[in-house]
Amino acid sequence: xxxxxxxxxxxxxxxxxxxxxxxxxxxxxxxxxxxxxxxxxxxxxxxxxxxxxxxxxxxxxxxxxxxxxxxxxxxxxxxxxxxxxxxxxxxxxxxxxxxxxxxxxxxxxxxxxxxxxxxxxxxxxxxxxxxxxxxxxxxxxxxxxxxxxxxxxx
Amino acid sequence: xxxxxxxxxxxxxxxxxxxxxxxxxxxxxxxxxxxxxxxxxxxxxxxxxxxxxxxxxxxxxxxxxxxxxxxxxxxxxxxxxxxxxxxxxxxxxxxxxxxxxxxxxxxxxxxxxxxxxxxxxxxxxxxxxxxxxxxxxxxxxxxxxxxxx
Numbered sequence: 001x002x003x004x005x006x007x008x009x010x011x012x013x014x015x016x017x018x019x020x021x022x023x024x025x026x027x028x029x030x031x032x033x034x035x036x037x038x039x040x041x042x043x044x045x046x047x048x049x050x051x052x053x054x055x056x057x058x059x060x061x062x063x064x065x066x067x068x069x070x071x072x073x074x075x076x077x078x079x080x081x082x083x084x085x086x087x088x089x090x091x092x093x094x095x096x097x098x099x100x101x102x103x104x105x106x107x108x109x110x111x112x113x114x115x116x117x118x119x120x121x122x123x124x125x126x127x128x129x130x131x132x133x134x135x136x137x138x139x140x141x142x143x144x145x146x147x148x149x150x151x152x153x154x
Numbered sequence: 155x156x157x158x159x160x161x162x163x164x165x166x167x168x169x170x171x172x173x174x175x176x177x178x179x180x181x182x183x184x185x186x187x188x189x190x191x192x193x194x195x196x197x198x199x200x201x202x203x204x205x206x207x208x209x210x211x212x213x214x215x216x217x218x219x220x221x222x223x224x225x226x227x228x229x230x231x232x233x234x235x236x237x238x239x240x241x242x243x244x245x246x247x248x249x250x251x252x253x254x255x256x257x258x259x260x261x262x263x264x265x266x267x268x269x270x271x272x273x274x275x276x277x278x279x280x281x282x283x284x285x286x287x288x289x290x291x292x293x294x295x296x297x298x299x300x301x302x303x
Contacts, residue, residue, distance in 0.1 A: 004238055006258045008164055008273055055244070056211070056227070076229050078244045078254040079279065084158050087254045087277060089242030091231055101231050101240050103256040105160055105277050120162055122275035124240070124258050126232070 021108040021115040037145040161278040191298035194291035252282030
């Protein structure tokens with residue numbers, strides 16, 4: 001029997017946007033918008049982004065460095081309140097190995113004329129050593145992509 | 155517009171069962187077994203589907219006798235027989251979402267039988283439920299498993 005472990009952790013990321021929250025929300029609900037900002041580093045090769053944006057609907061994308069291992073992202077929408085909140089359960093696999101499962105809560109809050117986005121991730125590291133700092137850094141980079149993509153679109 | 159709120163938390167529970175891991179695992183994996191303990195205390199299940207496998211989805215409608223107001227929709231993310239399983243579930247009360255959870259159950263062989271560790275990472279939605287009540291409910295279910303083993 002393999003030695004199993006499961007290590008939970010929680011982290012949050014916040015960003016503010018100078019645009020209304022329906023516009024920020026669309027960066028999640030529209031597959032073309034989401035594919036623009038959600039993925040690995042720029043030099044990675046990526047598969048098509050699949051998104052079924054409704055409660056119970058799935059989302060997936062894969063990618064990896066040229067010639068390197070494939071990273072697979074796969075999620076299920078657990079709760080959606082349009083323009084206000086999205087709760088997603090998702091996993092990350094590298095090759096066939098599941099590294100983490102997570103519950104991600106994204107809250108869109110009106111902030112004057114703009115939007116404050118609060119993302120809370122409750123993550124579980126499976127067997128793999130905990131790599132919370134790496135994951136936080138990767139998530140911060142994703143939200144930087146989101147800020148850039150929305151600045152370009154609006 | 156309703157006032158939105160979230161409260162994030164983690165519930166950790168442990169039990170020692172005097173039965174081997176495969177037997178404890180069956181309490182989840184076998185529908186006839188699970189139906190015996192899968193609600194807190196004397197609550198009742200009025201509708202339940204079973205699909206215990208990676209990628210599987212189940213529903214369970216339950217509550218106090220005469221008031222089955224709660225609906226849980228569960229998605230299994232990982233199933234390793236007799237070792238570990240992970241599932242996400244959303245709970246609604248009278249069709250209003252009250253929580254979403256990510257639950258990891260670990261089974262480990264112990265001299266006495268099986269050491270179970272349940273970790274539930276949960277977000278409570280719009281004040282519809284509390285961590286304290288959820289922990290009480292989960293603890294009641296784990297105690298009922300000891301009874302059927």
